[in-house]
Amino acid sequence: MNNKNKYIFKILLLILLIVPIYSAKAYGGVINMDINGSSVETIEIIALLTVMSLLPSILIMMTSFTRIIIVLSFLKNALGLQQTPPNQVMVGIALFLTLFIMSPVIDEVNVDAYQPYKNEEITQQEFFTKASEPIKVFMLKQTGDSELKMFMDMSRDEKLKSTKNLQELPLTIIIPSFVTSELKRAFVIGFLLFIPFLIIDMIVSSILMSMGMIMLPPVMISLPFKLLLFVLVDGWSLLFKTLITTFNF
Structure with a gap:
């Protein structure tokens, strides 16, 4: 070290x-904590520190961050860029797009759960229940029926398998279903992003082979054309608009 x-x-x-x-x-x-460890204040501090340590996981698994960052990574690979844009820039873009998309949910949590809890109008249990409701609604709107059914069928609780009101499902079922759906959609979008740039690579490679320039890497020639195509179609604005509109509200 x-x-x-x-x-x-x-x-x-x-x-x-x-x-x-x-x-x-x-x-x-x-x-002061007694022998049985029943100090409520100590438990609250431990719970608070635990939540703070889990904030990155909550951000990734319960918001739109996963789909956005994966699509941006696919775009970077499709263009053939190694270090541009830097990973910090990509994460920053994904983070602020996530805040833009999740702002209605955040506002609802703030009004219905945080403000009453801050004013000591509701208990911690009520705060958790009210805060999780809009998040559940958001995740369920993005979750596919097949993914949700798969995790419900794999659950050992027979009551969950027959639940008709999906909002009554626990987060242990909704979160993995939501993440699976997000990965599926992100890979579909990434595949569609690859197609136009793959066509440019094939055209450039065919032209170089017909000219006998076998030793010249096709990537060196196709990269400027891919960048030119992306700039001409206003790729960043089109990509951000498409990403935002793919979310159901």
């Missing part, structure tokens, strides 16, 4: 030590 990695490790270790202490002070001093 080099010096830089040791320095980063020490900072992370220090943060892990400081955060519980700071959280305990924020709750009014040192929290």
